[in-house]
Amino acid sequence: MDLASQDQLDPVSIYYLNITELNSFRFDFNERCGFIFQCLGKNPFYLRGELEYQSFIEISKEDSKMCVDQIHSNNEQFSLNFQTLYVFNSNSQVGILSDQSDGSNRNTIIYIVTSIGLSFLLIIIFACFKCKKRASQVNNLFGNSSSMSxxxxxxxxxxxxxxxxxxxxxxxxxxxxxxxxxxxxxxxxxxxxxxxxxxxxxxxxxxxxxxxxxxxxxxxxxxxxxxxxxxxxxxxxxxxxxxxxxxxxxxxxxxxxxxxxxxxxxxxxxxxxxxxxxxx
Structure with missing residues (x-):
């Protein structure tokens, strides 16, 4: 089953992730679990892979490219027809909180909001400084007028x-x-x-x-x-x-x-x- 389309995972199912478009992905689970997640080109016998324990899985664009290159190389060398897939299997039932695209959008929004907030803060600080400096100059001008005279x-x-x-x-x-x-x-x-x-x-x-x-x-x-x-x-x-x-x-x-x-x-x-x- 397609991992990207799931919101609930069970230990008796095997999930795949198609990386043809070389995107980066991240899936956060509602709890820490043990799972196998690896490129099909690295180990076709995925159930023999190393079990990992954490509350998320993540793959970068560089990882995607390496996996695609490995699968293409294996297909040419051994006359295979494997698809460019990552495979996933969990040892317990877990829920997916969000995928990488949602997280990326959320992180982008947070970044934009934070940047705008910091920009406004710097503008306000600069404006306050200029106003204070101007007020000080005005006070000095009027305060020193009698002594200057x-x-x-x-x-x-x-x-x-x-x-x-x-x-x-x-x-x-x-x-x-x-x-x-x-x-x-x-x-x-x-x-x-x-x-x-x-x-x-x-x-x-x-x-x-x-x-x-x-x-x-x-x-x-x-x-x-x-x-x-x-x-x-x-x-x-x-x-x-x-x-x-x-x-x-x-x-x-x-x-x-x-x-x-x-x-x-x-x-x-x-x-x-x-x-x-x-x-x-």
Whole structure:
């Protein structure tokens, strides 16, 4: 009887499977059983074959081709007329749950559904990532708008109150500063054409170094005098520079010593690391 057309097998029957089309096959049983399943070309006396114990039988396309080639070879060599068959015999009554074609279709459907599901999952993950990144960019844009505005204002104040000049110009005006040979921020020696900013506390730095420094530290790198927006804005809007400096001085003694210490710092009579605020 044709194995492919059965759903229930009994031990007194012999079943065959025609493999002329070289298909792959699989049959799952409802329980584990002992059976003989082999190519007729390999062993025409199939009942003498080796008994196997498992809950399914399976044959690949390669197995089918080998069986067909063997049967054709035997037919030509011994003038036989065997058909291209696998034969099957079970030692107990079992039911067939599904054949290879159904299993293949089912596996194909599972594969397709799984692939589509994974594709949708990857798309969703990618979309969530893009949305999160976009939201982060928007939040950063709006979150930094006030600080960016303040930064621009600060740079304008710096350009107004601490204008950029060359090191050569600075030393020509204030020879007392010539002993400061390197920038306290980058520690690079000054060159004549280097661009310099001088703070109201008479310390000077490369303009690029100071601009970057003030983005994170609104204090003088040398003496820690305030260089924040409020301080520079107050100094910039003060008509009388001396009065403005007095307003930022921390003691009466600093105010009284302002003129002499300014000369010492700028024109080199003596150097003082704790000079009070001096307008430049």
């Amino acid at each position: 303040q930064k621009i204002t600060l740079i304008r104040q710096m350009n107004k109150f601490m204008p950029i000049q060359t090191f050569e110009e600075l030393i020509r005006k204030f020879p007392g500063l010539s002993d400061d040979l390197c920038c306290p921020i980058c520690l690079e020696n000054y060159q004549q054409d280097h661009k310099i900013r001088v703070s109201y506390c008479t310390h000077f730095f490369h303009s690029d170094c100071l601009d970057l420094w003030i983005e994170k530290n609104e204090i003088c790198p040398t003496c820690r005098s305030s260089l924040n927006y409020e301080t520079l804005n107050k100094l910039t809007n003060t008509d009388n520079n001396d009065d403005g400096l007095y307003q930022n001085a921390s003691s009466t003694k600093q105010i009284s010593n302002y003129s002499s210490q300014k000369k010492i710092r700028l024109f080199g009579e003596h150097k003082s690391a704790n000079s009070p605020a001096v307008p430049l």
